[in-house]
Amino acid sequence: MKTLLLDGGDYPMGVLRAGIEARVNCQLYPLLLGLAASAVGTGLQVAGSEESRAAMESTRANFLAQQEKLQKQASQVFQNSAKQASADAAKATLDKGADQRSQLVQALKQASATDAGLPQDTVTSYEVTDDPTRRAANVAQTAGAASRTAQSTAAAKLGAYDDFTAQQQLDNAEASRQLAPIASKSQGNARILPGQMEAASHAGDSLSQWGQIVGALGSVASLGAASGFGAASTGATAAQTAATTGGWSGNLFTSLAGGMTPSVTTAAPAAGSWANAVSGLVSPALSQLGSRKKQTYI
Amino acid sequence: MRLIEFESATAGNPLVASRARMQRLTRHEYGGGGGDGSDIEKKRQANLDAGMSQISNIFGRYNDDFYKERGKAYTDFAVPQVQQQFKTTRNNLAYALARNGILSSSTANQRNQDLQSELSKNLTTVGNQAQGEMNKLRSDVSNARSNLTNQLISSGDPSVISGNAAVATQGISSTPSFNSLGDMFGNWTNTYLTNINARAYNPAVPSLRQQLFG
Numbered sequence: 142m143k144t145l146l147l148d149g150g151d152y153p154m155g156v157l158r159a160g161i162e163a164r165v166n167c168q169l170y171p172l173l174l175g176l177a178a179s180a181v182g183t184g185l186q187v188a189g190s191e192e193s194r195a196a197m198e199s200t201r202a203n204f205l206a207q208q209e210k211l212q213k214q215a216s217q218v219f220q221n222s223a224k225q226a227s228a229d230a231a232k233a234t235l236d237k238g239a240d241q242r243s244q245l246v247q248a249l250k251q252a253s254a255t256d257a258g259l260p261q262d263t264v265t266s267y268e269v270t271d272d273p274t275r276r277a278a279n280v281a282q283t284a285g286a287a288s289r290t291a292q293s294t295a296a297a298k299l300g301a302y303d304d305f306t307a308q309q310q311l312d313n314a315e316a317s318r319q320l321a322p323i324a325s326k327s328q329g330n331a332r333i334l335p336g337q338m339e340a341a342s343h344a345g346d347s348l349s350q351w352g353q354i355v356g357a358l359g360s361v362a363s364l365g366a367a368s369g370f371g372a373a374s375t376g377a378t379a380a381q382t383a384a385t386t387g388g389w390s391g392n393l394f395t396s397l398a399g400g401m402t403p404s405v406t407t408a409a410p411a412a413g414s415w416a417n418a419v420s421g422l423v424s425p426a427l428s429q430l431g432s433r434k435k436q437t438y439i
Numbered sequence: 440m441r442l443i444e445f446e447s448a449t450a451g452n453p454l455v456a457s458r459a460r461m462q463r464l465t466r467h468e469y470g471g472g473g474g475d476g477s478d479i480e481k482k483r484q485a486n487l488d489a490g491m492s493q494i495s496n497i498f499g500r501y502n503d504d505f506y507k508e509r510g511k512a513y514t515d516f517a518v519p520q521v522q523q524q525f526k527t528t529r530n531n532l533a534y535a536l537a538r539n540g541i542l543s544s545s546t547a548n549q550r551n552q553d554l555q556s557e558l559s560k561n562l563t564t565v566g567n568q569a570q571g572e573m574n575k576l577r578s579d580v581s582n583a584r585s586n587l588t589n590q591l592i593s594s595g596d597p598s599v600i601s602g603n604a605a606v607a608t609q610g611i612s613s614t615p616s617f618n619s620l621g622d623m624f625g626n627w628t629n630t631y632l633t634n635i636n637a638r639a640y641n642p643a644v645p646s647l648r649q650q651l652f653g
Contacts, residue, residue, distance in 0.1 A: 238570075246566035249514060253522055253562065278548045285552035289559040300567045307574040314581045318588045322487045325592045329483060333476040340475035 175362030182356020189349030196344030200337045204330060211327045215320055222316035231305060238304030242297035483595040490597035494587050497604045501580045501611070509576045510569040513617060517565045520620045525558045528624040528632070535635040550631060557627040564623075576611065583607040 224230060253259040532550055536542045587607055590599055622628075 242570055246563045249562045249566055274543050277545050281548045281552045289556050293563045296563045311581050321592055326484050329480045333480045336475035
């Protein structure tokens with residue numbers, strides 16, 4: 142049992158106890174605060190990463206939705222174009238073209254007969270006459286008119302294929318015109334996607350930055366607190382030296398400080414600012430105490 | 440705005456300042472907006488829609504009536520020529536038949552029917568040609584519209600539409616120039632009328648029937 146010999150009552154022991162408690166409080170609270178700050182910082186960084194990930198996922202989903210919408214538009218254009226190229230549509234176009242051409246030619250013939258006094262190219266009823274030449278003329282006219290009408294109709298049907306081809310080209314051109322802006326939009330969306338993803342990857346930067354800052358402060362506080370414990374041995378040595386210088390000797394301070402910091406001494410070999418501050422405060426106090434009370438510690 | 444608030448809130452932090460500088464560079468690379476080019480692209484796509492709407496308005500007046508007008512323009516150009524050529528040929532036929540003394544004959548009936556068939560054929564040709572002119576005009580309008588659409592997509596600027604549309608549609612709306620019809624009854628004349636005239640002055644010339652069937 143080691144005894145502390147004191148000639149001045151319990152005052153030095155009270156100072157020692159208060160110093161140790163103050164030192165423990167000064168080192169434990171920053172340590173806990175640092176650990177908490179580190180945890181909060183890590184949490185903020187995780188939240189920032191999550192925000193970035195969510196933003197990137199949202200960007201990707203938005204891009205796919207836009208592309209799908211454009212794809213549907215393009216598909217609709219294609220379906221319409223394909224529908225116009227079907228056999229039924231082709232027959233309708235051919236019939237319509239043939240009718241238009243027949244009507245146009247018929248209108249020209251009638252206009253020519255009316256305006257220019259040209260022979261009416263229609264099938265007429267037989268004129269009742271005894272003149273054989275006249276009757277023959279009527280027969281020839283009637284037969285000729287029927288033949289010419291048939292020829293015009295055939296020519297109109299033949300020409301309708303030109304109309305069909307022309308209509309197909311027009312439809313294809315129209316489809317291309319409708320597809321062009323859709324394709325351009327799709328390409329534009331794809332073109333900016335890397336930039337959007339890059340921007341989205343920074344969506345959580347603000348949280349991450351704060352997380353880094355808070356985490357860094359926490360690390361500093363933790364290191365400082367830890368270094369403070371480690372520096373306790375330094376402080377103890379200094380105090381022991383001071384005590385020896387002042388008449389104190391023994392290993393009470395060493396045992397007290399060493400008992401508390403068996404591991405952190407090696408964890409924080411370099412004293413941080415916090416530890417320096419703490420040891421700087423504690424060591425002079427112990428030195429002063431040693432100089433004031435020259436006692437022998439057995 | 441969000442970037443500005445972020446920069447204000449994190450001013451003095453070198454790491455944050457570096458990241459913000461990188462974002463500014465990214466934004467500059469894409470030309471502004473939100474830093475990822477999306478604003479620019481949205482504006483471009485809006486311009487495309489506006490330009491396409493503008494093009495639709497410009498070309499909306501090219502409807503069926505417009506194309507029929509072109510067809511009518513062609514028939515107004517061609518039919519009178521056909522009529523005039525027919526009258527001339529018919530007169531020449533009458534003269535030739537009269538010279539042969541067969542003005543009222545089955546041959547005359549047949550020649551007149553042949554001539555009328557030739558007229559019908561030529562009017563059919565004119566009608567088809569008119570339809571072809573309408574189709575050609577439709578194609579020209581379609582090409583002009585496609586060119587404007589391509590210009591819009593390339594430039595992304597709808598303001599180029601109004602200026603270029605006037606140039607593109609100028610040729611479409613201008614008075615068309617049609618090729619001359621030529622002698623549309625020339626072949627018939629060579630086939631029938633020449634033979635009749637030759638026989639009128641030289642009976643030794645074989646008739647058309649003799650030429651064809653021996």
